[in-house]
Amino acid sequence: MRLRTPALSPEGPRWATMRDHLVERLPRVDPSRIDAMLREERIVDRRGPLAPDAPFVPEEFLWFHRDLPDEAPVPFEIGIVHRDDHLLVVDKPHFLATIPRGSHILETALVRLRRELDLPTLSPAHRLDRPTAGLLMFVVHRERRGAYQTLFRDRHVRKTYEAVARYDPALALPRTVRSRIVKDRGVIRAYEEAGPVNAITHVELLAHRDGLARYRLLPETGRTHQLRVHMNGLDVPILGDDFFPVLTEKPLDDFSRPLQLLASSLEFRDPFSGALRRFTTRLELQAWTSYEEWASARTEGRT
Secondary structure (H helix, E strand, O other): OOOEOOEEEEEOOOOEEEHHHHHHHOOOHHHHHHHHHHHHHEEEOEEEOOOOOOEEEOOEEEEOOOOOOOOOOOOOEEEEEOOOOOEEEEOOOOOOOOOOOOOOOOEEEHHHHHHHHHHOEEEEOOOOOOEEEEEEEEEOOOOHHHHHHHHHHHHOOOOEEEEEEEEEOOOOOOOOEEEEEEOOOOOOEEEEEEEOEEEHHHHHHHEEEEEEEEEEEEEEEOOOOOOOOOOOHHOOOEEOOOOOOOOOOOOOOOOOOOOOOEEEEEEOOOOOOEEEEEEEEOOOOOHHHHHHHHHHHOOOOOO
16 A cells, blocks of 8 residues: 655644554554554655654655565666666566555565665656566656656657567568457456457567577557567467466566566657657566576576
């Protein structure tokens, strides 16, 4: 769960501590339960666990889960690709969520970067799925967030991905895949169905060897699981995919065989300067550079 504390009123703060605010904000939760969650470090802000006597801070985000288990540390670093006064572009590793959600709070790119770089107002301009590695862009200041997020929302950012999957010599490429993808609330996987097209992906073959192929994927739309669904529909599911073609449950602390999908480039015209900006990942897909290492690795910090 995420909460945001209110802005200061002209009279000043109504609460001396964050704890006091939470007691008033969560009237259905017994105050003793809130005290226990604070002692157990189950409530966090951008810096980490919230101290029981932490003073009230206006316009601050707090994350917590009443039954939050211990989070499995994701043993991979976030690589800085670009940083200036307004934008931060990073290489997100596999297995790291973009923002706090569900069982992932501290072990997310947003919380890590806010803490490590001391950027309290940092916010993502878009998101990457937890299994996907590669370029992720953040906005440093709140007042510029909307303009950059709008670029992604309105599909004004050219996004390129790479994937490693089985090589099928009978698969005619390049091609553009068009289908209708649906993601039902409460259902883990998206799926295709008959109806108006809402998902479009251009697929190209970059190279192949030893029964594997490296593909370039250029999505024109951004449906949930779109690239994974479309590659599976071509009968070349992405290596390491735990959703397609078969849903496989994987413990959160199992970092073996990461999904071989990489957000490799972002290109857009900056809404403030008008300059054309392009960022390129520094990561490579491990199954392509060394399939044996990918197939056997569990916790090494590789893509």
